[in-house]
């Protein structure tokens with residue numbers, strides 16, 4: 197993709213690496229960051245209908261969407277590229293791109309009709325300073341319709357997020373289904389209208405019409421929303437566009453105590469199937485929280501009757517209809533408890549109305565190595581052509597694998613566990629043609645296609661690469677497994693292990709000792725898999741070694757591993773990270789005086805704990821939106837249940853906090869150890885973070901200031917928990933790198 201030749205200025209900077217071991221010049225670091233930003237990430241792939249040529253050959257179109265940071269324009273650009281794939285029944289004969297990349301602007305959602313004849317697009321456009329949403333229907337080379345949804349005013353903004361959002365053609369291709377915010381009444385102040393001088397009842401009579409449209413005194417009404425990254429998303433409604441008549445219907449009949457999303461058309465288009473999340477007595481944050489009480493529902497379009505299809509007491513997501521339109525698979529897990537956990541794969545038979553558990557929760561890894569399902573979203577299509585098997589990409593320890601599940605036996609087979617490469621993501625599957633992406637810590641994401649082998653021949657998987665990426669020779673990586681020492685074994689969940697990924701610059705000068713950056717992940721129920729991460733690649737190229745630690749409590753190691761952590765945060769996770777670091781240092785080759793710790797959110801919680809509990813050990817600390825005090829966070833985060841559960845309590849919506857609860861939360865928090873901190877701390881906070889409100893970081897900042905520990909705070913307006921806007925992310929990276937260089941005296 198890029199020239200492999202090293203330009204002169206890079207050679208000069210590499211000499212600098214040889215002298216001082218780590219790249220220190222800000223301009224050179226920025227150039228390295230800029231270079232690595234040029235590797236795009238895949239965000240979507242669709243396989244078009246199979247066409248049979250007049251000579252009998254078959255081919256299909258693969259449409260892909262990618263995102264790439266554009267540092268000059270300060271935005272994440274989205275572009276598409278298409279490929280043509282000629283194939284016979286079970287193998288790719290020839291494939292290649294059919295044209296160049298095209299940037300996609302203003303498209304919030306787009307979807308082809310099942311036949312491939314039409315396409316629907318939700319577009320956002322700013323007209324005279326106002327944001328408008330349009331729904332476009334394209335047919336062949338023409339735009340058939342363009343509806344101004346904002347002017348039509350049947351509903352609020354259309355949802356384009358992964359949580360609720362969807363845009364789905366009916367099987368008949370006559371209707372389109374989507375989710376939008378419920379229409380709110382127009383509001384006015386009691387004092388906004390002209391003073392009439394009329395008596396109140398006279399005015400009432402005259403303004404009857406206006407009164408219907410405008411409500412007085414409700415301008416400042418508070419609407420709950422679904423929290424972090426879903427702000428202003430409060431009451432979703434299902435909307436159906438009748439394409440021929442350009443008529444939009446907002447569906448009625450959905451219980452008022454649930455919020456619908458992830459909807460699709462039932463067999464024969466008789467109704468809609470959707471996930472409904474209960475929002476009584478109040479809404480809690482949904483992002484990264486697969487444990488919110490929810491169920492699968494069916495609403496019949498003729499009668500308006502709504503039926504619940506799955507259990508009343510679990511959390512579900514990602515319902516996917518089989519190609520024969522007979523069965524729906526979906527993921528299910530427990531309500532409350534850890535936010536992300538091992539899921540069950542369930543299947544609902546449309547005709548018998550029976551539900552079965554295809555793959556159950558796995559407490560401990562099976563003999564064949566299968567550790568359970570840890571996806572919070574299935575790919576848009578996941579069924580094999582014969583409607584017998586389901587494809588899932590999910591972490592198995594620290595590697596994301598492609599798994600095939602036989603729905604009749606529940607047997608799980610890996611398509612990728614024998615491969616050399618790092619981690620695999622399933623983008624789509626259609627008629628057994630899979631579109632996947634593979635990457636590793638030293639290799640950016642590529643794009644491949646391949647046919648799902650027949651049952652029993654999964655080991656014969658062969659891939660054809662559509663977009664190739666080269667492994668970067670200057671980055672080496674390995675996976676390390678750890679068993680905690682006997683005194684750190686968890687009595688309730690004995691014998692658990694964990695792991696870490698270690699990245700090192702391939703070339704180290706003789707006798708040179710590497711500085712080490714320790715990075716525990718957030719969550720805490722999350723995992724760092726062996727895939728491409730921009731920041732670790734750049735830091736490694738600069739000359740740092742990096743240790744990504746999957747402490748006990750991470751996803752991908754079995755449910756017991758997850759359950760071992762709640763109630764033990766601030767101790768078990770902290771000790772696991774320190775144990776991993778100590779073990780790595782024993783390998784030799786590292787400079788023990790040059791160790792830094794970096795983490796975001798719960799990873800920031802761990803970073804702050806580590807510098808408090810091991811005050812001599814870490815010479816620099818960088819944290820993004822860290823949790824610093826659970827006791828002060830519980831009342832203002834969008835997920836108070838997280839604070840209760842991770843502190844070791846059960847959560848109920850009507851919980852009354854006792855002083856002892858707050859004391860336990862405080863005792864488990866990094867702020868408890870702040871007086872011991874010596875490490876200079878760089879804090880990076882997002883002004884709009886609903887998850888870990890910025891006051892958490894400020895509380896820690898003030899404590900460090902009072903203790904005269906070097907601390908610097910970077911404040912990112914317009915950013916939420918992830919600090920992922922292009923300027924915030926790149927500024928955060930540069931400042932983090934320079935802070936570490938300064939305080940490790942490199």
Ligand SMILES: CSCC[C@H](NC=O)C(=O)N[C@@H](Cc1ccccc1)C(=O)O
Pocket residue numbers: 483484535536717718719720721722723796797798799823833835838839887888917918
């Ligand atoms: C009350 S905030 C708790 C920490 C936060 N957990 C959930 O949102 C966190 O650590 N966030 C991670 C993101 C993440 C969470 C769960 C699974 C994967 C990623 C972060 O921002 O790094």
